[in-house]
Amino acid sequence: MSDNEFPGWHGTTIIGVRKDGEVVIAGDGQVSLGQTVIKGTARKVRRLSAAGSEVICGFAGSTADAFTLLERLEKKLENTPGQLARACVELAKDWRTDKYLQKLEAMLIVSDGADLFVITGAGDVLEPEHDVTAIGSGGNFALAAARALMDSDKTAEEIARKAMGIAADICVYTNGNLTVESIKKS
Template identity: 70%
Template structure:
């Protein structure tokens, strides 16, 4: 049986959420890496949920993220039009459930009025500046998007430009984007 040090190390993604002028956008790159090798360049890490009312992007282990997105969808069905409550309930389950506790992923979730970062540590964080990012290139995309917020660019343009900057800096991020808008 392999231990954690001998298993492949899956790295990288960049997910960015921007809300500006009544528009909410989540953008995600498509690169999946194993060690120093790019194994896929066009993965789709951003999804629409709740009949198109919610967007979610994920970073981390894909199967773990899909499990969390399925759980989030169930919470959204249980609490329609209550994104904050659904995210808090998911985070609570994620932190306390023995199975979920082992999942290695993060979610960036948004509707037309709010953005939340949801983690397995029980965090549900709403950004101060209407911009949030996760993943290996997240800090680069976050900084670029924050710098662009005072321009005349709309939310989608800001997200695309910031993701382009992150792709130029982070080796685990590429320019193959999935962009969803509300």
């Protein structure tokens, strides 16, 4: 069956905002298959604890693929306690070179409260400019909204929530049912 005959899974908006020593990652709850909403309450933002490291993360893409990557990230964090950047680079290297992992279709935003990264299957570990990043179908809408709000009096969480609301109003693959996690620098 070709891709044109079977609609792919779509939808998700995940945003990461770093402001005033706090990082917030927020994600919507919608999962769509073609033009049909399959679920509106999915939880795509998680908190991980490994070897004393506390990390928050959000994912866009295939859920099973994202959980595989999150498990791998936890193992990398156990091997490199307190070194999120190194764990992310090691995960990205594996993702890029391992034949099984290469087929995984997902993206991650991760933070330990100090660092904020996007990890992709192309081997990228990206630290965003302007302390804001977003992924998923509504990511560009949320990113633009959050960047416009960064100079305001709003907290990181208020910016993330407002940006997600704007993305949900524009992107049909994004809803307003949010999961929000925050973490401060340790």
